[in-house]
Amino acid sequence: MIILSFYEQVFTIAEKVLLKYPLCDACLGRLFAKLGVGLSNTERGYSIKTILSMKLHSQYIKGEVSKEFFEKIAVNADSIVASTYKKLFNTDLILKECYLCHNVLSSRLYEEVAEKAIRELRKYDVTSFLVGVTLDKEILNRELQLLLECGLSYAESIKREIKREIGKLIRDKSGLRPDFTDPDAIVMVTFSRDLKECSVKVEVKPLLLRGRYWKLARRISQVPWITRSGVKKYALSIQEYIEGVLRDLFKAGEILIHAAGREDVDARMIGSGRPLIIEIKSPLKRDVSVEFINKYIDTARNVPIKLHIEGTALRKCIRLLKETSKKSSKIYRVCIYSPFEDIDEAELRKLEEVFNNVTIYQKTPLRVLRRKKREHIRVRKVYSVRATRITPRVFEVLIYCEGGLYIKELVHGDQGRTNPSFTSALNKILIPIELDVLYVEEKVI
Numbered sequence: 307m308i309i310l311s312f313y314e315q316v317f318t319i320a321e322k323v324l325l326k327y328p329l330c331d332a333c334l335g336r337l338f339a340k341l342g343v344g345l346s347n348t349e350r351g352y353s354i355k356t357i358l359s360m361k362l363h364s365q366y367i368k369g370e371v372s373k374e375f376f377e378k379i380a381v382n383a384d385s386i387v388a389s390t391y392k393k394l395f396n397t398d399l400i401l402k403e404c405y406l407c408h409n410v411l412s413s414r415l416y417e418e419v420a421e422k423a424i425r426e427l428r429k430y431d432v433t434s435f436l437v438g439v440t441l442d443k444e445i446l447n448r449e450l451q452l453l454l455e456c457g458l459s460y461a462e463s464i465k466r467e468i469k470r471e472i473g474k475l476i477r478d479k480s481g482l483r484p485d486f487t488d489p490d491a492i493v494m495v496t497f498s499r500d501l502k503e504c505s506v507k508v509e510v511k512p513l514l515l516r517g518r519y520w521k522l523a524r525r526i527s528q529v530p531w532i533t534r535s536g537v538k539k540y541a542l543s544i545q546e547y548i549e550g551v552l553r554d555l556f557k558a559g560e561i562l563i564h565a566a567g568r569e570d571v572d573a574r575m576i577g578s579g580r581p582l583i584i585e586i587k588s589p590l591k592r593d594v595s596v597e598f599i600n601k602y603i604d605t606a607r608n609v610p611i612k613l614h615i616e617g618t619a620l621r622k623c624i625r626l627l628k629e630t631s632k633k634s635s636k637i638y639r640v641c642i643y644s645p646f647e648d649i650d651e652a653e654l655r656k657l658e659e660v661f662n663n664v665t666i667y668q669k670t671p672l673r674v675l676r677r678k679k680r681e682h683i684r685v686r687k688v689y690s691v692r693a694t695r696i697t698p699r700v701f702e703v704l705i706y707c708e709g710g711l712y713i714k715e716l717v718h719g720d721q722g723r724t725n726p727s728f729t730s731a732l733n734k735i736l737i738p739i740e741l742d743v744l745y746v747e748e749k750v751i
């Protein structure tokens with residue numbers, strides 16, 4: 307077995323590769339990218355080609371290699387190998403285009419792309435970025451084939467080099483910070499099949515704000531409610547209000563809300579407010595303090611909706627907020643009317659006794675069934691209730707329960723589909739006439 311020195315290994319591989327594939331300095335250097343630090347791949351490739359041209363020159367003088375062999379490598383290597391060959395034999399060469407990058411990758415190209423990216427990034431109020439590169443499959447296949455065929459273990463990928471070089475230039479020229487985990491913006495560089503054309507697009511990460519809203523009046527939906535005939539059913543929605551207030555402040559595109567559940571359109575959300583995350587897409591402005599946002603919101607008066615921002619949120623918080631809200635506890639206040647019979651104090655105490663840590667089984671409510679079509683049974687707990695008589699036929703109940711319980715159905719029983727219900731417990735027809743959400747528990751997320 308022949309053991310080659312490190313030096314011989316590098317040059318044997320370089321020679322073997324260049325005999326078969328035309329490669330520019332950068333593409334050859336990239337095959338040895340893990341060797342040496344503080345060098346660009348172009349410098350690496352040029353250095354290897356320099357030593358290789360010296361080696362070939364010396365071998366040719368000693369008669370160890372032929373002119374044809376030297377020429378074969380010079381045609382593929384271009385650069386210093388070709389110029390040595392041309393000087394030595396006083397002849398010209400028809401050079402080949404780089405097998406991987408078609409002679410396109412150069413510091414000039416990187417500069418051009420970085421300039422374009424910076425122009426785009428400056429339109430937004432971002433402080434960090436990440437570069438993403440899309441290359442044609444053909445180039446990636448060629449690269450893989452070359453690495454496998456030549457057993458190269460010191461290489462880095464072409465994609466990685468492009469990302470790194472452009473990223474470095476953007477950082478140095480703009481002062482923006484590269485962030486590999488949670489960047490404000492992603493610079494997407496997409497190359498054509500032959501790499502000769504490329505587009506630069508900046509995708510700005512939506513801004514996520516965490517807060518709470520209060521709905522101080524009824525007949526306000528959470529998102530715009532459009533009927534089948536295309537008419538808006540309610541004049542105002544929480545989403546439209548938030549959009550109206552925050553779009554100008556952030557000079558944003560679309561604004562979405564992700565809330566921890568939703569109350570009925572005719573229920574108020576008072577007390578603790580309902581936690582939500584606001585997603586502000588493509589904001590031109592993003593560096594706005596929480597204090598300033600809240601002051602700005604407070605200027606939008608005469609609206610029966612209140613909003614308070616607590617801070618920013620991560621994307622995963624949206625999923626957590628939705629998941630935890632399904633079961634997080636709630637407190638409701640419901641005003642109930644008994645149309646045919648009076649309700650006495652003993653009956654109210656009975657309600658408090660029956661609905662103490664009791665499990666409620668709810669078939670999909672009839673009012674929901676029209677929209678959902680599929681029926682299932684929802685199982686939720688009522689922890690406790692407190693009832694207060696207002697008139698002989700009107701009383702108020704505070705209900706502390708698990709999230710997701712249908713409160714109106716808990717009161718009227720939904721024709722026996724909710725069990726037990728206030729109606730079934732008292733054996734009297736009961737109608738919920740006013741519903742408020744007083745408290746929505748927020749799990750720490």
Ligand SMILES: [Zn+2]
Binds near residue numbers: 406409
């Ligand atoms: Zn190349």
